[in-house]
Amino acid sequence: MSALQAEGLTTGYGSVPVVSNVSMEARSGEVVVLVGPNGAGKSTFLKGLFGLLRHTTGRVVVDGRDVSGWPPHRIARCGMAYVPQVSNIFPTMSVVENLEIGGFASGGDVRQRIDEVLAIFPDLARSPRAKAGSLSGGQQNILGMARSLMLSPKVVLLDEPTAGLAPRYVGTVWEQVGRLSTAGTAVMVVEQNVELAMRHSDRVYVLVAGRVRLHGTPEEIRRHDLTALFLGGGATPSAEVGEQSMRSV
Amino acid sequence: MTIFWLSVGFGLVTASVLALASVGLSLQFGVTNYVNFAYGAFLTLGAYFAWTVLTGGHLPLGLAIVIGALGVGVVGVLCDRIVFRSFTRSGFPLFYLLIVSFGVSLILGNVVQGVWGPSPQFFAVVSQFPLHIGPFLLTPAQLVIIGVAIVSMVGVHLLLTRTRLGKAMRAMSDNPALAQVSGIDINRVTTWAWFISGSLAGLAGIALAISTASFEPGFGENFLFTIFAAVIVGGIGQPYGAMLGAFLIGMVTEVSAAFIDPSYSTDLAFVVLIVMLLLRPQGLIPARGKA
Numbered sequence: 229m230s231a232l233q234a235e236g237l238t239t240g241y242g243s244v245p246v247v248s249n250v251s252m253e254a255r256s257g258e259v260v261v262l263v264g265p266n267g268a269g270k271s272t273f274l275k276g277l278f279g280l281l282r283h284t285t286g287r288v289v290v291d292g293r294d295v296s297g298w299p300p301h302r303i304a305r306c307g308m309a310y311v312p313q314v315s316n317i318f319p320t321m322s323v324v325e326n327l328e329i330g331g332f333a334s335g336g337d338v339r340q341r342i343d344e345v346l347a348i349f350p351d352l353a354r355s356p357r358a359k360a361g362s363l364s365g366g367q368q369n370i371l372g373m374a375r376s377l378m379l380s381p382k383v384v385l386l387d388e389p390t391a392g393l394a395p396r397y398v399g400t401v402w403e404q405v406g407r408l409s410t411a412g413t414a415v416m417v418v419e420q421n422v423e424l425a426m427r428h429s430d431r432v433y434v435l436v437a438g439r440v441r442l443h444g445t446p447e448e449i450r451r452h453d454l455t456a457l458f459l460g461g462g463a464t465p466s467a468e469v470g471e472q473s474m475r476s477v
Numbered sequence: 478m479t480i481f482w483l484s485v486g487f488g489l490v491t492a493s494v495l496a497l498a499s500v501g502l503s504l505q506f507g508v509t510n511y512v513n514f515a516y517g518a519f520l521t522l523g524a525y526f527a528w529t530v531l532t533g534g535h536l537p538l539g540l541a542i543v544i545g546a547l548g549v550g551v552v553g554v555l556c557d558r559i560v561f562r563s564f565t566r567s568g569f570p571l572f573y574l575l576i577v578s579f580g581v582s583l584i585l586g587n588v589v590q591g592v593w594g595p596s597p598q599f600f601a602v603v604s605q606f607p608l609h610i611g612p613f614l615l616t617p618a619q620l621v622i623i624g625v626a627i628v629s630m631v632g633v634h635l636l637l638t639r640t641r642l643g644k645a646m647r648a649m650s651d652n653p654a655l656a657q658v659s660g661i662d663i664n665r666v667t668t669w670a671w672f673i674s675g676s677l678a679g680l681a682g683i684a685l686a687i688s689t690a691s692f693e694p695g696f697g698e699n700f701l702f703t704i705f706a707a708v709i710v711g712g713i714g715q716p717y718g719a720m721l722g723a724f725l726i727g728m729v730t731e732v733s734a735a736f737i738d739p740s741y742s743t744d745l746a747f748v749v750l751i752v753m754l755l756l757r758p759q760g761l762i763p764a765r766g767k768a
């Protein structure tokens with residue numbers, strides 16, 4: 229079942245569209261990765277999905293509900309979570325308080341959920357009272373991810389969760405992504421490292437200059453010269469993508 | 478030595494008034510990330526609201542204080558909803574909001590003058606004999622001001638650490654965009670921040686009016702820069718820093734008056750501010766990511 233569906237989304241900053249007419253889908257239990265060169269509009273697309281940027285065309289459907297035009301706090305309450313690439317924690321608040329804020333929209337007692345989330349991330353459970361700003365970069369990213377799980381979302385959007393991390397944390401982050409999908413959550417990840425993206429995803433979208441140029445399973449995507457595509461090469465997407473299972477949008 | 482302890486007692490009173498005012502200003506700044514220059518006018522309004530309820534409505538002083546403080550809280554919310562929010566929503570630079578708050582201050586100041594007139598007023602607090610408390614000599618009214626400030630500071634601490642609203646305010650102060658994506662309705666939290674900030678300003682204005690012989694339009698505005706000094710010394714946008722800053726500035730201004738010409742006491746507050754900015758520009762408790 230489709231947990232997240234974006235149809236013909238055009239969004240950007242002010243009146244300048246950064247992504248145009250982009251359609252994507254993430255099904256329950258699936259890891260979908262967005263790759264593309266710098267400035268392709270990957271992070272902008274995630275912000276557009278989450279209502280942080282206005283979209284001029286298209287619609288966003290989360291778990292069957294059209295959330296187009298909703299403010300971010302309402303979208304968070306209807307089952308989609310977003311972890312930004314930077315500033316993804318509340319630095320002066322403790323680990324537990326960060327998680328409490330993550331569960332804010334539930335309106336009730338979140339202590340049991342905090343225990344459940346800490347059980348998933350034992351690294352955080354070791355120092356629940358530590359100020360989030362004092363954690364290492366990797367731990368902060370893990371905390372950002374843990375915070376996003378507090379409302380048991382159907383969809384999680386992760387914007388470059390491994391950017392700037394030490395190698396040992398990169399593995400941990402992808403391990404957690406895998407766990408999320410196993411638990412039935414649809415995970416959409418923006419990733420700069422194409423090889424990592426291929427290794428850990430079920431499906432891949434290649435975004436170049438604000439448009440989806442390729443879409444398919446990692447095996448299907450591997451058959452194409454992504455470097456040339458990233459550099460602006462290649463013919464029209466439809467001519468470029470020959471496989472039936474692979475769609476260009 | 479006696480003069481020293483007397484001045485420390487006065488310092489506690491001034492610090493209490495400053496703490497009420499500077500914590501309110503810090504709470505609002507922490508959530509909205511812009512400075513409100515109309516805050517001095519909020520203090521003035523608090524004094525006039527309570528005085529009007531006391532003299533016109535013949536209600537008890539305690540009730541007049543509560544109504545006066547909450548009334549300014551409502552004024553704060555109205556200023557946000559009618560004026561400031563339209564600018565923040567349109568994405569105007571923060572500098573514009575500073576100028577707008579100057580404008581609001583002028584408008585409120587003129588409203589006060591138009592409604593209550595330019596003549597000084599005073600709170601008819603029953604004549605009070607000072608009490609010896611340890612080395613201090615304080616009137617019951619001054620003791621009440623210190624008590625109200627302590628209770629308010631404990632209240633603010635409990636609000637920030639024990640309640641959902643307070644945690645949401647801290648989250649917004651830390652990272653407003655992340656607070657929003659975490660499901661926090663930032664408009665609602667902002668409204669509460671203005672209400673609490675306004676109420677504390679009103680309370681501070683009433684305390685200031687009671688602790689001084691009289692008050693007139695503009696008396697809160699005159700106190701504004703001392704409040705700014707306390708807020709900046711403590712660390713902008715940090716309520717706990719504002720408490721510390723208020724204590725430091727209150728003590729310095731009053732204790733210094735025991736040894737040098739009292740007319741220099743406000744200047745001394747700014748000497749403390751400049752020294753602090755040179756030695757520790759981030760304030761006693763640094764804020765992260767504030768403009």
